[in-house]
Amino acid sequence: MEKPFFKNLIKIEPYTAGEQPKGGDIIKLNANENPYPPSPAVQEAISGFDAEQLRLYPPMDAAPLRQAVADFYGVDRSCVFAGNGSDDVLAAAFRAFFNSDKPLLYPDITYSFYPVWCDLLRIPYETIPVDEGFNVRVEDYCRENGGIVLPNPNAPTTIGLGLDRIEYLISSNRESVVIIDEAYADFSGVSCVPLIKKYDNLVVTQTFSKSRSLAGMRVAAAIADPYLISCLDAVKDSYNSYPMDAVAIRAGAAAIADREYFEQTCRRVIATRERTAKRLRELGFILPDSSANFLFATHPGHSAEKIFTYLRERGIYIRYFRKPRIDNYLRITIGTDEQMDRLIEELERLLGR
């Protein structure tokens, strides 16, 4: 009983979201969220917000937020774009920068939204296999392409590349725009933002959802040469001129201005990550050194899917991907020390120690 107008509707495979469990007792280690609240300055910014000003449109360029990001990184405000979460910024960047018949290149194992944007925006692409240890070999990207996008550290593998490797990649591809997606970079301490002054084909994206505990507020930024930023603005202004509301602009600016809280929170997450990685290895898990706020682990003696289900039944939600090459791996977000203790206890029980 196909309706006549169905022929004009979009044909697209909707993205399937991770589980959002409700209920107080769940330990949620499945969305790479931060276990700690945002800076107290965020609560102040929200509580003190005068709702009367909401009758007016927000600043179209989210200027107070862009300025705060510029101040944090020591760049000019004209080098900063802001958007409604990393996905909004990356989608605009794909539309702005990848208009070529040649393929966009990215790793075969990486953020699963990249192929979705390519399909939606009709961008040709080619995936480049990571090696057997899940490492990205930047030499493999020195070939004809219409653009490159690479998360550093990569997800879900947790493996980060050093700045010299990233610079090699960018300098070898001066005919393309190279996007380095630094969603998790604050947990490695390696950022290529300083390279934007040297390479005008580099775009660095950052999110406030992970290291700044603002997943619920939808705030992200891109940092690049002003000309590339103007292209991002042109796409924004042709799609939705005001993606960021006045409260999010204020809250985001407050979050990034509190450098001390941010550094302290990152240190806590990193300490818990190292402690958890050590204990997982003692239980027989194999995992790369993580540069992110999550771990990517496999166990030679136990199926990842079974461990995933076992933990889920006990109220601990982690992530399992039924995908080629990684279907025996688990992605485990770093929670608080107490949450990770509970995880380890359950795993000890399962693995019979």
Add this chain to the structure above:
Amino acid sequence: MEKPFFKNLIKIEPYTAGEQPKGGDIIKLNANENPYPPSPAVQEAISGFDAEQLRLYPPMDAAPLRQAVADFYGVDRSCVFAGNGSDDVLAAAFRAFFNSDKPLLYPDITYSFYPVWCDLLRIPYETIPVDEGFNVRVEDYCRENGGIVLPNPNAPTTIGLGLDRIEYLISSNRESVVIIDEAYADFSGVSCVPLIKKYDNLVVTQTFSKSRSLAGMRVAAAIADPYLISCLDAVKDSYNSYPMDAVAIRAGAAAIADREYFEQTCRRVIATRERTAKRLRELGFILPDSSANFLFATHPGHSAEKIFTYLRERGIYIRYFRKPRIDNYLRITIGTDEQMDRLIEELERLLGR
């Protein structure tokens, strides 16, 4: 000195925004904003918001907001989509529904974002001239097309169509999706939302930016048959899964739940509109009866551009479009009675009364 990667950058004419004057003394009648603050329930929702929950992703489907919209209109929640302002919702709808080789139809004088989305999303389109009185003749839309989008009331003309005309348009185009953009419908009292139960090819879009005084919060909705809503969700989930932040969801739900405040605010704006229209006509202006929160006026003896400039120099910002057919018209947002008195005073001075 064209850089090699420039060839892959998007070529697009960036949208030029209206002026956002700063300074306390400006009377801002140029963006169709509401002169009154949002419902007190919005301030409560924001002030009482617990920032700690921002560390988690917001509900992907903005469920509390969709439910509040469904309650307001007496439809099922599955008939409601929510987005980051009307532009976000309309852009998703264009992508979801207008995938045809046949042209999308809309009036030659209408919301200026429609051609921008068509260019961005590569949608063929044809504009249908309004008549010499700026009226939309729905009969002109009974021709082969890939979809139809029509604001009711239309902008910037302020002219609304009755429900019978809208139903004629929808029922004559059952092979296409018809979007009725009701950004200003709350100021006319005519909404075709009840028709969604009868016509599964109808999509009604609504914004919270005008009648609910939430331009700064970026909240909008679409109401349609659940199948069309699922197409909008597929587009959203392929572009940016979480366009609405947790605070905006809460504030939007609070705003739409306060029906009494909403009705009272609309009544005040309408009363000021009628009073202002009468006085403009006394000054010799010609203007259609407005169904919106703004007026569209021309003066036989004075150039619109000169009046625009004159008012601007006196701190009163209205809107002037240098566009075919309407380049001797002014768009004037309805402010408070006091603001409109100031406007009339300045016009009396200019027109020598």
